[in-house]
Amino acid sequence: MSDLFAKTMLKRKKLGFIGTGNLAQAIITALVEENSIARENIYITNRTPGKPTKLKKKFPEINYLSNNEELVETCDIVVFAMKPQDLQNAVEPISYVFDKSKLVISLAAGVTIQNLKRLVPEAGDIFRVMANTPARVKRGVFGYCSTNNNSANESYILELFSPLGLVVAAEEGEEFDALTVACSSGTGFVLELLHYWQDWLQDRGYEEEIAKKMAIETFIGAAELAKQAEHLSVEELRDQVTSKKGVTIAGLEKMREFEVEGNLAMSFEKAIQRNRQLAID
Ligand SMILES: NC(=O)c1ccc[n+]([C@@H]2O[C@H](COP(=O)([O-])OP(=O)(O)OC[C@H]3O[C@@H](n4cnc5c(N)ncnc54)[C@H](OP(=O)(O)O)[C@@H]3O)[C@@H](O)[C@H]2O)c1
CATH class of the missing domain: 3.40.50.720 (NAD(P)-binding Rossmann-like Domain)
Incomplete structure (x- = not known):
């Protein structure tokens, strides 16, 4: 149609x-x-x-x-x-x-x-x-x-x-649950990360209001960049903004050492379990 x-x-x-x-x-x-x-x-x-x-x-x-x-x-x-x-x-x-x-x-x-x-x-x-x-x-x-x-x-x-x-x-089941957690609960997860960014900036002397704006614009800016670069995967785009032996890669390597991705995945799984439990109750 x-x-x-x-x-x-x-x-x-x-x-x-x-x-x-x-x-x-x-x-x-x-x-x-x-x-x-x-x-x-x-x-x-x-x-x-x-x-x-x-x-x-x-x-x-x-x-x-x-x-x-x-x-x-x-x-x-x-x-x-x-x-x-x-x-x-x-x-x-x-x-x-x-x-x-x-x-x-x-x-x-x-x-x-x-x-x-x-x-x-x-x-x-x-x-x-x-x-x-x-x-x-x-x-x-x-x-x-x-x-x-x-x-x-x-x-x-x-x-x-x-x-x-x-x-x-x-499809109802795994796909639907994944969307519920990643996108619906995901809004809360992203806000939690945003809060970390803001807090970190405040700890380094920025006023609350400007720290909040800086954190928000960084998230929106990165997401908008990814949206507009349709021909690039998110990984490729990340590599483009990361020079070898530069500042960004130093931070990224530490994030990988701490297994941020794996730990986030575990948090997502915990939310999936709760979602299924609520559906049964
Ligand atoms: N809002 C979101 O962003 C969002 C996100 C994800 C999912 N959802 C889902 O979307 C649904 C609606 O969410 P919402 O945020 O719009 O909720 P909401 O603001 O609480 O609105 C629900 C409305 O339903 C009315 N209502 C309750 N019983 C009724 C009845 N017997 N007859 C007629 N109306 C009745 C309530 O009336 P009163 O004004 O008298 O209380 C209230 O205005 C929920 O199931 C929620 O889980 C919402």
């Missing part, structure tokens, strides 16, 4: 969000800004009225409904945008409203396709999407998997989430 066709298709759909929290608001704002869907075709509900009332002030044409049942009845695409612990309470009582015509997209972290299928057995295709927090600044990484591997509805997922970042298909 061409991008243009998918765009036209989305424009004709009614899109509903159960839950109008941080992520739903970021998605809605991006969709409206990109003109991907008419504002009148967006429907929202929320447990309490505060967030929808605020969003309605920004986009008055959006439909705020007072109950989830009406939202499901009205919409072609239903997004579960609540916390995982609220999912069952929100969806179980209205499960009977779903039928094959409804495309379901769940943003609830850790809730498997199998559990979603159990919750809304009569729904059409169900997509599980894992987001990360930088989606709020349109630099997110989204992973998705589905009950139907060859679903034509995949184009809706690309259309809905691409305005907020990179969208990657991931």
